[in-house]
Amino acid sequence: MPVTRVGYFLVRSEQRPTMSSSTSLSNVALGRKLIEELRTMGAAVPEEFVRVQDMLEAVEKNSMQVAANIAEARRDKSHARLKGNEALLxxxxxxxEKISASYKALATNEDWVKK
Known part of the structure; x- marks a missing residue:
């Protein structure tokens, strides 16, 4: 099973991520896999990391919907689908902003800041 580096960690994955492969794991999916593997190993995973991961998954889903709306609008020669992008963006x-706040909170947590 291939191993992919995510930051300082190595994560086992079914397939190495590449830009050309639609079946490969995205960086966001690798983040979830990293959290799961850390928990499996018994490592403490800060709740902020899990919240950020959830938000990144929502961002990824929204960005795919924005791209689909743009592609659909081009095909239909209609701008109605583009209106939905405003709310998504x-x-x-x-x-x-929430992701940034979570990282700032973690940075001020004495248990996680290097002394």
Missing amino acids: KEQSDLF
Whole structure:
């Protein structure tokens, strides 16, 4: 089974991620796999990491919907689908703010800050 480096960690995956392979794991999916493997090994995973992972998965889902809306609008020569992108992009912005806040909270947590 191939091993992929995610930050300082090595994660086993069915297939190495590549830009050209639609069946490969995305970086977001690898993040979830990393959390699962850390838990399997008995490592403590900060709740902030899990919340950020959930938000990144929502961001990835939204971005795929935005791309689908744009492609559909081109095919139909219609801009109705593009209207939905405004709400999705607003949600993306909110999620990125929450992700930033989660990392800032973790950075101030004495248990996780290097001394």
